[in-house]
Amino acid sequence: MTKSVTEHVEPKKVIQALKDTSWIEAMQEELLHFKLQQVYTNKKDERGIVIRNKVRLVAQRYIQEEGIDYDEVFALVSKNEAIRLFLAYASFKDFIVYQMDVKSAFLYRKIEKEVYVYQPPGFEYPDFPDRVYKVEKDLYGLHQAPRAWYETLSIYLLDNGFQKGQIDKTLFTKRVKCDILLLQVYVDDIIFRSTKKMCCTEFEKLMHKKFQMSSMGELTFFLGLQVTQKDGGIFISQDKYVDEILKNFGLSTVKTTNITFVVCACARFQVTPRVSHLHVVKRIFRYLKGQPKLGLWYPKNLPFDLEAYTDSDYAGSSLDRKSIIGGCQFLGSRLISWQCKKQTVVANSTIEAEYVANFIDNESTICIVKNPVFHSKTKHNEIRHHFIRDSNMKKLIQMINIHTDQNVTDLLTKAFDVSRFQYLIASIGMLNL
Secondary structure (H helix, E strand, O other): OOOOOOOOOOOOOHHHHOOOHHHHHHHHHHOOOOOOEEEEEEEEOOOOOEEEEEEEEEOOHHHOOEOOOEOOOOOOOOOHHHHHHHHHHHHHHOOOOEEEEEOOHHHOOEOOOOOEEOOOOOOOOOOOOOOOEEOOEOOOOOOOHHHHHHHHHHHHHHHOOOEEOOOOOOEEEEEEOOEEEEEEEEOOEEEEEEOOHHHHHHHHHHHHHHOOEEEEEEOOEEOOEEEEEEOOEEEEEOHHHHHHHHHHOOOOOOOOOOOOOOHHHHHOOOOOOOHHHHHHHHHHHHHHHHOOOEEEEEEOOOOOOEEEEEEEEOOOOOOOOOOEEEEEEEEOOEEEEEEEEEOOOOOOOHHHHHHHOOOOOOHHHHHHHHOHHHHHHOOOOOHHHHHHHHHHHOOOOOOOOOOHHHOHHHHHOOOOOHHHHHHHHHHOOEEEO
């Protein structure tokens, strides 16, 4: 069903859905394929407005047994870093990014194992209510379904002249004379761009030949990211997601604050959280309340050189005195990825902490990389970390000492006062638009 709907409540039971004609139409559309357990969701746009009732028939995979009902289930999906890289390159080349998704993607391939499912509650066949269905095609909920869909899609693309990325297997490219078409796949959602608009049009036609597709026009919302494509570049934010989580936890009216504890540090205690960690999470939410529209700005007319900043806070963890390390990577001034974690070993000095982590933000550490004489004092460092020196000798990387005031990675390893925090946020290209 594609028409707009005004009902925002997602039914929990069949009897509730049967009271609304829009949900009945959505169920009838899905039942053309299978009769199984149904899941009801509202399809929303980037503004949070309901545009479609969506019913999905889902198998109860928790009763599947490995080796009997399925074998290999691993399926490749795009990482957030890959999506940001995709958008950064689009801003650099001044591409318009488009989006489309596949209707009932998991139903395009016959299932390899013999699987049976119960009839969905409320939709049992009157003459045989106790019988089960034999599944002929892969279905949402089955362990093997995502992998089967990826294989189906990738084979079709490869047969039609696309090439799969050597590193990122969810990135596909196709060259047509001097033009290039690029697409990124996340399960049944696809974003794509090209140096020529005609290539995008031809790609949509190609996909419609094989699959039932929904062309969604220019990309505005993808994997929780709100994307605004402007003349001067691309802006990425998550204010819709922020608003939803604040509502879910009843924090929409709290006072605002600044983050004084790194989110990644808090994440280390997910398995054994304490009350103190709950207070920290609430403080993070209060920060989000005050900065809901803060996002990343990817400008158009700037270089595309790779730059990486690193930092380590020697013995920064008070519990075990392991060093906290951080890093962020830019393409020009476009922030595409960042990290913050503890080292797995206890370092005996600041130099060792930075070298073990492959982080070069210290003059003594740079000397270790450039001068092998220093290595006699650092034999306990693992051999695998010496690839930094080898890369430097081959001129694959260039290491520069960064003054603390200009090292934006400090944001990931330490807590700061408001002024320093705001300065670092602005330095990595985070803006309110």
